[in-house]
Amino acid sequence: MSDTFQLDGAAVPFEPGQTVMQAALAAGHYIPHLCYHPEFKPHGSCKLCTIKVNGRTTASCTMPAEAGLSVESDIEELNALRRTLVQMLFAEGNHFCPSCEKSGNCVLQALGYDLEVHATGFRHLYPDRPIDASHPDILLDFNRCVLCELCVRASSEVDGKNVFALAGRGITKHLIVNSESGLLKDTDIALTDKAMEVCPVGVILKKRVGFSQPIGERRYDQRPISAQALDDAPRQTGTGGSCAACEDPS
Amino acid sequence: MLPDNDPRFDAPARKWMDELISRHGGDASRLLQILIEVQEHFGHIPPAVAIRLSGALDIPYARIENVASFYSFLHLNPQGEYRVLFSDNITDRMLGSETLMEQMCQLLWLQPGKVSEDGLVSIGPTSCTGMCDQGPAMLVNGRAITRLTHQRVQEIAQLIRNRTPLSDWPADFFKVDDDVRRSGLLLDNKLAYGEVLHAALAAGGQNIVDVIKASGLRGRGGAGFPTGQKWEACRNAEGNRHFVVCNADEGEPGTFKDRVLLTRQADLVFEGMTLCALAVGARKGFLYLRGEYRYLLEPLRAVLQRRRDSNLLGESILGKPGFDFDIDIHLGAGAYICGEESALIESLEGKRGVPRNRPPFPVTHGYMMQPTAVDNVETFCQAALAMHMGADKYRAIGTEKSSGSKLISVSGDCAYPGIYEYPFGVTVREILQDCGAVNTRAVQISGPSGICVGENEFNRKLGFEDLPTAGAFMVFDDSRDMFEVARNFVHFFAHESCGFCTPCRVGTSILKQTLDKIADGHGTQYDLAEVENLDRVLQTSSHCGLGRTACNPVLHTLKHFRPAYENKLKSLMFSPAFDLDGSLARARQMTGRDDAGAHLKENE
Numbered sequence: 001m002s003d004t005f006q007l008d009g010a011a012v013p014f015e016p017g018q019t020v021m022q023a024a025l026a027a028g029h030y031i032p033h034l035c036y037h038p039e040f041k042p043h044g045s046c047k048l049c050t051i052k053v054n055g056r057t058t059a060s061c062t063m064p065a066e067a068g069l070s071v072e073s074d075i076e077e078l079n080a081l082r083r084t085l086v087q088m089l090f091a092e093g094n095h096f097c098p099s100c101e102k103s104g105n106c107v108l109q110a111l112g113y114d115l116e117v118h119a120t121g122f123r124h125l126y127p128d129r130p131i132d133a134s135h136p137d138i139l140l141d142f143n144r145c146v147l148c149e150l151c152v153r154a155s156s157e158v159d160g161k162n163v164f165a166l167a168g169r170g171i172t173k174h175l176i177v178n179s180e181s182g183l184l185k186d187t188d189i190a191l192t193d194k195a196m197e198v199c200p201v202g203v204i205l206k207k208r209v210g211f212s213q214p215i216g217e218r219r220y221d222q223r224p225i226s227a228q229a230l231d232d233a234p235r236q237t238g239t240g241g242s243c244a245a246c247e248d249p250s
Numbered sequence: 251m252l253p254d255n256d257p258r259f260d261a262p263a264r265k266w267m268d269e270l271i272s273r274h275g276g277d278a279s280r281l282l283q284i285l286i287e288v289q290e291h292f293g294h295i296p297p298a299v300a301i302r303l304s305g306a307l308d309i310p311y312a313r314i315e316n317v318a319s320f321y322s323f324l325h326l327n328p329q330g331e332y333r334v335l336f337s338d339n340i341t342d343r344m345l346g347s348e349t350l351m352e353q354m355c356q357l358l359w360l361q362p363g364k365v366s367e368d369g370l371v372s373i374g375p376t377s378c379t380g381m382c383d384q385g386p387a388m389l390v391n392g393r394a395i396t397r398l399t400h401q402r403v404q405e406i407a408q409l410i411r412n413r414t415p416l417s418d419w420p421a422d423f424f425k426v427d428d429d430v431r432r433s434g435l436l437l438d439n440k441l442a443y444g445e446v447l448h449a450a451l452a453a454g455g456q457n458i459v460d461v462i463k464a465s466g467l468r469g470r471g472g473a474g475f476p477t478g479q480k481w482e483a484c485r486n487a488e489g490n491r492h493f494v495v496c497n498a499d500e501g502e503p504g505t506f507k508d509r510v511l512l513t514r515q516a517d518l519v520f521e522g523m524t525l526c527a528l529a530v531g532a533r534k535g536f537l538y539l540r541g542e543y544r545y546l547l548e549p550l551r552a553v554l555q556r557r558r559d560s561n562l563l564g565e566s567i568l569g570k571p572g573f574d575f576d577i578d579i580h581l582g583a584g585a586y587i588c589g590e591e592s593a594l595i596e597s598l599e600g601k602r603g604v605p606r607n608r609p610p611f612p613v614t615h616g617y618m619m620q621p622t623a624v625d626n627v628e629t630f631c632q633a634a635l636a637m638h639m640g641a642d643k644y645r646a647i648g649t650e651k652s653s654g655s656k657l658i659s660v661s662g663d664c665a666y667p668g669i670y671e672y673p674f675g676v677t678v679r680e681i682l683q684d685c686g687a688v689n690t691r692a693v694q695i696s697g698p699s700g701i702c703v704g705e706n707e708f709n710r711k712l713g714f715e716d717l718p719t720a721g722a723f724m725v726f727d728d729s730r731d732m733f734e735v736a737r738n739f740v741h742f743f744a745h746e747s748c749g750f751c752t753p754c755r756v757g758t759s760i761l762k763q764t765l766d767k768i769a770d771g772h773g774t775q776y777d778l779a780e781v782e783n784l785d786r787v788l789q790t791s792s793h794c795g796l797g798r799t800a801c802n803p804v805l806h807t808l809k810h811f812r813p814a815y816e817n818k819l820k821s822l823m824f825s826p827a828f829d830l831d832g833s834l835a836r837a838r839q840m841t842g843r844d845d846a847g848a849h850l851k852e853n854e
Binding site: 043044045046047048050057059062064081084085088089091092122123125147162164165166167168169170171172173176177178179180 | 297300301310311312313315316319320321322585602607609744745746747748749750751752753755756757758759760763783786787790791792793827828
């Protein structure tokens with residue numbers, strides 16, 4: 001019999017070494033998240049998964065599970081916070097859902113719908129982020145980057161390549177690629193790389209396959225992200241396991 | 251691979267690079283230190299150097315930009331031969347730094363943030379350089395210059411125009427005074443070099459931990475963690491190697507006491523570090539010196555060498571076999587966040603200074619994931635003193651929960667800015683009297699991330715029971731607009747946010763935008779409510795203390811000086827942030843028009 005902690009009043013079992021997020025998903029409890037991905041080491045930058053543990057706020061993806069913790073997640077105070085964070089991410093980049101080929105399959109957009117973000121909230125920053133179309137098969141549209149670092153982690157941890165990296169500081173932080181020219185075509189990226197699969201938004205795109213799914217059949221047309229995330233999560237306890245979200249829907 | 255025709259990368263430059271890389275042992279964890287030397291040598295980090303480094307250190311090419319672009323003093327593009335940075339703390343502004351920067355830009359024909367067309371000079375602002383007692387201050391190619399006046403700015407502009415090498419500029423420009431106004435047990439100490447170590451060595455490591463714990467000493471960097479407890483945890487932590495790190499990244503605007511300690515009491519700092527090494531079992535220590543204090547590097551290295559020569563550092567210290575310890579100085583390069591201990595450790599490892607997830611804490615998983623004791627410059631000095639005096643005598647000074655003395659960096663509207671040492675428990679009012687402050691409206695305690703106290707709170711006491719402080723004490727008299735003070739601090743946080751987490755990265759920028767909107771006369775009640783909402787988001791969800799405290803200046807000034815905000819507001823509930831007339835500014839500039847017809851009438 002494993003130990004448990006309380007999540008919104010329900011007892012959640014966990015294995016030693018699991019985080020609150022891992023244990024919650026495995027037990028069928030959804031906590032909104034964006035930069036967390038079951039296959040990579042969590043780093044807790046997006047803060048959407050912020051929870052209250054014994055009254056203190058912290059990111060659930062990096063918070064080690066402990067017996068007896070009293071965790072609050074699905075409460076209006078935290079959902080309001082999450083709405084504001086989603087609004088911030090929309091204001092920070094250049095997101096035009098109607099013309100984006102990731103629309104319907106986009107985690108940021110799906111979070112917006114699921115959390116009921118009805119307005120943009122903030123004045124948009126409209127950063128200048130030129131796209132990189134240099135590669136014959138891959139397009140990079142940096143306008144949509146939410147700086148989750150999943151591609152950075154996938155390329156380095158799984159592909160062993162370091163194709164992607166971050167540069168800049170603060171609001172000027174941005175994604176770069178590993179080549180002297182600064183162009184994707186001069187990197188060693190391959191279509192089969194893990195880094196090609198993990199972008200939650202529409203930055204890393206395969207060319208010539210956009211808009212192939214009709215509206216109504218896209219990933220989050222069918223079920224909201226809160227339900228999809230539970231389907232995708234490794235349900236057996238323990239960490240790791242593959243993630244259905246990474247399998248190309250097209 | 252290296253372009254032979256690049257004038258900045260000829261044979262001598264290549265030889266210099268080889269020597270640099272071998273001096274750092276081709277070690278990628280030295281990347282930041284290498285980049286700082288490259289920046290000093292070439293004036294920026296040329297692509298040819300980046301290529302060379304990525305090969306020699308066996309790191310991805312993108313890592314160079316990844317690291318370099320995090321630090322304000324490192325540049326991937328050519329800058330001016332003379333890189334002029336005006337310290338932009340509120341205290342510099344109060345002394346007229348903004349008009350001085352304008353004057354210099356006019357004299358040298360350029361705009362702030364741009365490089366002059368002939369590549370001679372670039373001018374811009376930088377975060378507080380720690381010279382608030384003798385501002386306005388600037389950095390020229392990393393060298394600190396103090397006490398700027400219109401005349402001094404004119405002289406500097408002339409020296410730049412004549413391309414006079416920095417080494418030939420008048421020595422007076424670079425003079426940094428200690429400005430010690432009141433001293434106590436720390437600044438008055440007459441300890442001989444090695445005296446504390448001698449005594450401690452006989453008693454042993456556990457004894458040091460016991461004495462420091464019993465002395466009640468708490469960290470002087472702001473957080474106030476009990477020092478003895480930290481040393482004990484580090485001592486007991488399992489690891490292959492233990493480390494001692496001195497945090498001399500004194501970046502909190504308005505603080506400059508570590509600058510004075512490193513100038514006058516360097517031996518005591520190193521003595522405290524060596525004491526800590528003995529307590530935790532470390533063989534290696536680092537002093538992380540903020541880039542703004544680059545001028546202290548050589549004098550500090552000389553002190554280290556003297557201590558090595560006196561067998562106070564190195565192997566078998568004071569003849570004790572097995573007691574080996576040495577200290578290396580690492581430079582920062584313009585990143586306030588590196589004052590946060592886990593960000594500092596990342597930076598020591600040659601990476602971007604992004605705060606780590608905690609737990610685990612540095613005492614168990616610090617530098618190279620090994621047990622590491624990180625303490626402030628002043629903490630190491632106080633530890634040496636507590637050890638020397640004994641726990642009871644030390645504890646008798648100060649208050650119950652805040653033992654010992656504290657160095658206060660006083661600046662702003664007062665007759666005698668400088669360093670004041672007091673036992674803990676001193677009131678704000680006493681300090682104001684001592685420093686000759688009159689008609690004081692407010693005091694910002696412990697910098698922008700600290701607390702703003704108004705007149706009705708001047709009887710409050712400095713100490714962990716009441717007003718905890720890292721030492722900054724900025725005084726504002728009744729001629730100052732506290733809204734502008736808060737706005738300066740908010741700009742500071744937006745500039746210094748590391749960008750790791752969403753709330754701080756985006757939130758500080760939106761906060762800055764909103765305060766600018768209010769300053770421009772477009773603010774409404776809606777914006778004030780928005781500021782309060784942002785504050786909540788930053789406080790509850792930021793990754794580290796920077797984001798969590800970034801809204802403090804606004805919260806505190808709103809509490810005390812709400813009219814300073816409200817009298818700038820429009821009477822409307824809402825006004826768009828988009829400035830229609832402002833957006834025509836560029837068209838006006840291009841057409842050379844500024845008449846009434848080129849402006850939109852504002853609809854009130």
